[in-house]
Amino acid sequence: MPYxxxxxxxxxxxxxxxxxxxxxxxxxxxxxxxGEEPYKGMWAxxxxxxxANEDLATxxxxxxxxxxxxRAHDQGSRSPGAHLEQLATYGDPDRDPRMRVVSVAxxxxxxxxxxxxxxxxxxxxxxxxxxxxxxxGDAEVRxxxxxxxxxxxxxxxxxxGVERARSKIEYSSLATAFCPxxxxxxxxxxxxxxxxxxVLDPRNFHRKVTGTPGFLxxxxxxxxxxxxxxxxxxxxxxxxLLNPPMLRPEV
Amino acid sequence: MPYxxxxxxxxxxxxxxxxxxxxxxxxxxxxxxxGEEPYKGMWAxxxxxxxANEDLATxxxxxxxxxxxxRAHDQGSRSPGAHLEQLATYGDPDRDPRMRVVSVAxxxxxxxxxxxxxxxxxxxxxxxxxxxxxxxGDAEVRxxxxxxxxxxxxxxxxxxGVERARSKIEYSSLATAFCPxxxxxxxxxxxxxxxxxxVLDPRNFHRKVTGTPGFLxxxxxxxxxxxxxxxxxxxxxxxxLLNPPMLRPEV
DNA sequence: GCAATAGTGTCTATTAGACAATATTTC
DNA sequence: GAAATATTGTCTAATAGACACTATTGC
Numbered sequence: 031m032p033y034x035x036x037x038x039x040x041x042x043x044x045x046x047x048x049x050x051x052x053x054x055x056x057x058x059x060x061x062x063x064x065g066e067e068p069y070k071g072m073w074a075x076x077x078x079x080x081x082a083n084e085d086l087a088t089x090x091x092x093x094x095x096x097x098x099x100x101r102a103h104d105q106g107s108r109s110p111g112a113h114l115e116q117l118a119t120y121g122d123p124d125r126d127p128r129m130r131v132v133s134v135a136x137x138x139x140x141x142x143x144x145x146x147x148x149x150x151x152x153x154x155x156x157x158x159x160x161x162x163x164x165x166x167g168d169a170e171v172r173x174x175x176x177x178x179x180x181x182x183x184x185x186x187x188x189x190x191g192v193e194r195a196r197s198k199i200e201y202s203s204l205a206t207a208f209c210p211x212x213x214x215x216x217x218x219x220x221x222x223x224x225x226x227x228x229v230l231d232p233r234n235f236h237r238k239v240t241g242t243p244g245f246l247x248x249x250x251x252x253x254x255x256x257x258x259x260x261x262x263x264x265x266x267x268x269x270x271l272l273n274p275p276m277l278r279p280e281v
Numbered sequence: 282m283p284y285x286x287x288x289x290x291x292x293x294x295x296x297x298x299x300x301x302x303x304x305x306x307x308x309x310x311x312x313x314x315x316g317e318e319p320y321k322g323m324w325a326x327x328x329x330x331x332x333a334n335e336d337l338a339t340x341x342x343x344x345x346x347x348x349x350x351x352r353a354h355d356q357g358s359r360s361p362g363a364h365l366e367q368l369a370t371y372g373d374p375d376r377d378p379r380m381r382v383v384s385v386a387x388x389x390x391x392x393x394x395x396x397x398x399x400x401x402x403x404x405x406x407x408x409x410x411x412x413x414x415x416x417x418g419d420a421e422v423r424x425x426x427x428x429x430x431x432x433x434x435x436x437x438x439x440x441x442g443v444e445r446a447r448s449k450i451e452y453s454s455l456a457t458a459f460c461p462x463x464x465x466x467x468x469x470x471x472x473x474x475x476x477x478x479x480v481l482d483p484r485n486f487h488r489k490v491t492g493t494p495g496f497l498x499x500x501x502x503x504x505x506x507x508x509x510x511x512x513x514x515x516x517x518x519x520x521x522l523l524n525p526p527m528l529r530p531e532v
Numbered sequence: 533g534c535a536a537t538a539g540t541g542t543c544t545a546t547t548a549g550a551c552a553a554t555a556t557t558t559c
Numbered sequence: 560g561a562a563a564t565a566t567t568g569t570c571t572a573a574t575a576g577a578c579a580c581t582a583t584t585g586c
Binding site: 038039040041042043079080081082083084085086116118119120121122123130132134 | 289290291292293294330331332333334335336337367369370371372373374381383385
Binding site: 482484485489505508509510511525528530 | 574575576577578582583584585
């Protein structure tokens with residue numbers, strides 16, 4: 031296998047982003063409207079070319095900042111920002127009709143943002159429930175075919191990102207990435223309920239999360255923003271891997 | 282963000298393979314010796330360029346066949362072959378000194394093969410214990426620096442593949458990918474012990490794996506190839522996700 | 533018999549889940 | 560007081576892990 035630097039097929043490399051948040055009890059993803067062919071007018075995931083001297087993670091963080099204004103923090107940082115990790119790479123030769131494009135998809139988890147499209151191209155970006163973007167439930171089974179309204183293979187990418195998020199909040203403290211810096215146990219429970227699409231017992235959930243070492247740190251304050259008895263405020267603890275894990279209920 | 286197909290930086294895209302197997306009670310990886318600069322004479326992971334009209338998974342399967350003669354089966358196939366899945370993508374601008382190369386790493390799990398290098402470039406490929414390739418244990422901590430003998434960033438890639446395998450055999454039936462088509466509970470246990478680097482109780486292990494629905498299917502025969510009382514032979518069952526999972530012992 | 537591995541049974545400490553009861557706020 | 564949410568406590572069925580014991584081979 032001789033390695034001839036002048037005889038390799040040229041590729042374009044992009045990063046695409048699955049940016050998830052929880053809004054109004056629903057798991058939502060950031061979608062941008064395409065202004066050009068192909069797939070003109072359809073929704074797509076945000077993304078763009080990797081620059082000539084740019085790492086993949088840097089490119090993903092740059093795109094995230096351009097689209098949302100969020101700064102990515104890699105692991106364990108406490109700054110107000112988003113969790114960002116690599117998801118998977120998509121390189122089917124026909125995935126883009128114009129040329130050979132390999133896309134390194136990334137997954138970002140963000141707290142609910144004040145404005146859906148703070149920076150950048152405002153009127154062409156929005157948060158949409160992932161069920162709608164994946165074509166779940168809005169159409170009956172028409173000859174077994176579910177149609178995603180997303181361009182390219184972005185429906186596949188979004189599905190992979192959602193599944194990664196659903197499984198990863200089981201055994202890591204990643205669910206706190208959907209919460210503001212200070213949050214209550216009830217708010218964290220509503221994150222789990224939205225991401226998994228289930229209803230959890232508030233009493234067992236409370237015992238579980240407060241009993242898992244390193245998951246939550248009491249910040250001292252209380253809040254009553256949910257109504258009812260004031261709840262303690264917590265910050266994310268240092269633990270990244272939860273032991274014992276939060277178990278997703280059986281189907 | 283205008284999308285100009287003529288103004289994208291060109292990349293080379295390769296696939297690199299972490300091929301794992303269990304030999305003589307040790308987790309081993311396939312390594313090839315580099316015949317050219319840079320890193321001439323060092324060990325590296327097998328890999329190569331993705332062709333112009335080739336999918337990433339196809340390229341990985343082709344490289345795997347070229348290096349080992351193994352055919353990859355994606356999910357759930359029963360043919361004698363290897364498990365193959367995408368691992369992660371590495372694209373640091375400086376990872377290859379010659380040019381900008383993005384490598385899509387894949388993880389392959391294979392049963393112990395009769396000959397280390399059946400096909401291809403025989404004398405320059407071998408199975409090596411992953412601990413040796415990662416520089417674990419063979420040198421004392423010299424100023425906190427562990428040196429992997431692998432070229433490029435292949436030490437990082439191998440470490441990621443090993444960790445993926447270690448965690449994935451917990452909650453999936455992937456450990457059977459290290460076994461021949463028919464195997465005993467004791468052989469499967471030795472796979473877990475080699476991959477995790479622990480000693481497991483044979484009695485509890487037996488109860489656990491035979492009690493997990495869909496994990497193992499009795500094939501009817503017995504064998505005595507391990508000495509002692511003859512053991513039942515099993516095949517991998519249809520289940521891919523184990524419930525309950527096999528729990529790795531605490532550290 | 534002895535050594536080795538396979539396989540079954542039993543006991544205990546821990547845990548997940550169901551759900552009762554109490555606490556503290558707003559209306 | 561009624562309604563809502565937070566928080567603690569209790570009970571039970573299931574389970575992981577420790578380990579005794581039996582089974583079946585080769586020597």
